[in-house]
Amino acid sequence: MILAYTSADIRAAEEPLLAAGLPLMDRAAYALATRVLGLLREQRGQVRGAAVVVIAGAGSNGGDALHAGALLARRGVAVTALLTSERAHEGGLAAFRAARGRVLRVAGGDQATGEPVWAGEAVATACAADVILDGVLGIGASGAVRGPAADVLTLLRELLADERAGGQVVAPLVVAVDTPSGIDVDSGVIPRVEPADRAERAERAERGDLRGPVLPADLTVTFGAAKAGLLLPPSSLHAGQVDVVDIGLDLSGVRPAVARLEPADIATLWPTPAPDAHKYSRGVLGVVAGTPAYPGAAVLTVCAAIRAGVGMVRYQGSPGVSATVLSTCPEVVAGDGRVQAWTLGPGIDPGDSAQAERVHAALAAVLAQEQPAVVDAGALSLVPDRLAPWVVLTPHAGELAALLSAQGEDVDRAQVEAEPLRWARRAHELTAATVLLKGPTTLVVGAGGAVYSQADAPAWLATAGAGDVLAGLLGAMLAGRSADVLADPSLVAALGAAAALVHGLAAHRANPGGPVSATAVAEAIPGTVAELLRA
Known part of the structure; x- marks a missing residue:
């Protein structure tokens, strides 16, 4: 892990060495x-x-x-x-x-x-x-x-x-x-x-x-x-x-201002199964994603979660989209049931009343039953004013500006891009949620003042569907470690950073040095994770 500090902390650490005459x-x-x-x-x-x-x-x-x-x-x-x-x-x-x-x-x-x-x-x-x-x-x-x-x-x-x-x-x-x-x-x-x-x-x-x-x-x-x-x-x-x-x-003893995970850090964060594991102990992820207009977002989200190793995915959506999902990923279980975490929002049009109602119901369970969740894309406009640190909001700069504007802040996309840490922190303060701000450098701001910064992805990853893959991947991690994140909400930010790191490395693995599709990134997740765990 790379730890970064403020200039004041660096100067304070230099002072005793300079006073001792050391030639820094x-x-x-x-x-x-x-x-x-x-x-x-x-x-x-x-x-x-x-x-x-x-x-x-x-x-x-x-x-x-x-x-x-x-x-x-x-x-x-x-x-x-x-x-x-x-x-x-x-x-x-x-x-x-x-x-x-x-x-x-x-x-x-x-x-x-x-x-x-x-x-x-x-x-x-x-x-x-x-x-x-x-x-x-x-x-x-x-x-x-x-x-x-x-x-x-x-x-x-x-x-x-x-x-x-x-x-x-x-x-x-x-x-x-x-x-x-x-x-x-x-x-x-x-x-x-x-x-x-x-x-x-x-x-x-x-x-x-x-x-x-x-x-x-x-x-x-x-x-x-x-x-x-x-x-x-x-x-x-x-x-x-x-x-x-x-x-x-x-x-030593100085709190870093920012942390960046490295590949060697993944093994300690990844939800690996115990010898006596079963599908429920490994985590069940509920997914509300996709509409008839955007069925591919649902497919990418659930495929990424499955390839990340979640125990089970329960999908909720229209019969037509459910059929599309099941034809691609037959491991998925369609319909309601017991879950340990949620991924909500990829490919959802807030105007689709049926899917919007499913998102609202899931969010109510997230807050009442303390279930971790990833809230992405179309679900971002459906969240209540106050959430909890085990909820991860995953906007890009434009979506974060819209979310903050709905909270009464006067900010646009350009301002978020110019001062991303300031506005990610502000969103965390207003909502209490962990905020994962997507971009060339992804920022994660969470409970206890945690700030992570990941820049692991090739520029080729700026492609349609990449965010859906990240949402499914992170949802799988939250489902696999749901009890841990509820016991220690500051862990949520670290898992968000780990998901961003694996997402970026999977894009490199999918086609080193060249164009990648979201589907190829999802398919590269198992090999990427296996390599990281072996290392």
Whole structure:
């Protein structure tokens, strides 16, 4: 499991080490340089003759980058530092100059600081490198990147995006130093900018460009522990692979802000059968899904639950949809009966009065009899105002905005996408339910302040029916561990994160590196789970 912390907790853990005179910056710089040397060997087969550009701000983050640049220069790398502030980290710049690195100055300041260049020239130099180190802002910064640094990052982001879109495999790799510059390290939000010029402000608002620049990284080398913003969307989409470097911080006893499950965590969460298990002890899942207009959603939901290993599925729906479900999954039992958990909503039109009534009846049982449930898609608009933590709401951003608006919040889809943690938390506060917000990075917010962030799925999983598969998969997990989640409601969030992880890995397994269908993902669940449990 990856645990991520707030900037305040990281700084508090650094204080006793700095007071003791431990060289934390040297440790960080050495680890960063070592990782970059590895990248250069992978790219070029050798280090000597490679080119690295360090974009350095004025603070400690720039110091880490400059010290790493000095180490790289001593290994035969041609290293150029682009200084984006009027001053630079004194020790880092001295070490960099001593290693005979080239210094260019994109900002104002003392002429002796470095050779002055325009932002466009600086960006052209960076684009010609093998690796770019983004060392503009670190965990001590707040707000968007501004000034010459903003100009450099904006131009660089656009040029690199154009190069990669054009299929240029020689585009430099971007390595973020501790965090990508310009993200909110604690919330994962990309801070807004408010131009002083009214015309510019209106122009940026019209094109939806009111967020500060962030240079997407291929790799983030972060020091001491992961920072919350590296795991939280939308910033998580800019962090690339996250490598955590141990520099000796003691965070024992500190509550993490965010957790991310890894494959090795699944075995402790998955509902595996005991030797004396029977179908009822393994969990019975009630499913209310699908309508004559959307019968496929019911099929995908129940097939995913069966492939996830639930003891039994009881399906409730119209006779025609029931027949379709049974023809595909003959293991399903149609009709009422004893259940331990529910999946409600995939493929349901709230205007279908018969299915809406079945959802209402199931929700009444969920609250009165304390049965876990997954509430998805069409059922989200049918929930009462207050639920319970053993109920998991699984909206995407648009559905969450609609749910919150129904609760009196003034929010739209774009706002949810810009600040997903804030709005997922708000939905949890208002409803008491566990909230699983689907997206490229899936967030789960649950009882006791639990926050999980999973980014395990390929982009190919953005396909019709994928959410139905997730709803069935999670429902099976809740049914298999129904007694556990009622005894410990904070477990619900962990199971939601585990379902998202397995869902993403099943998509990779279904067709590595290429398109996947929801049906293929459901079929890949048994092999994915077996592999995870063996490991």
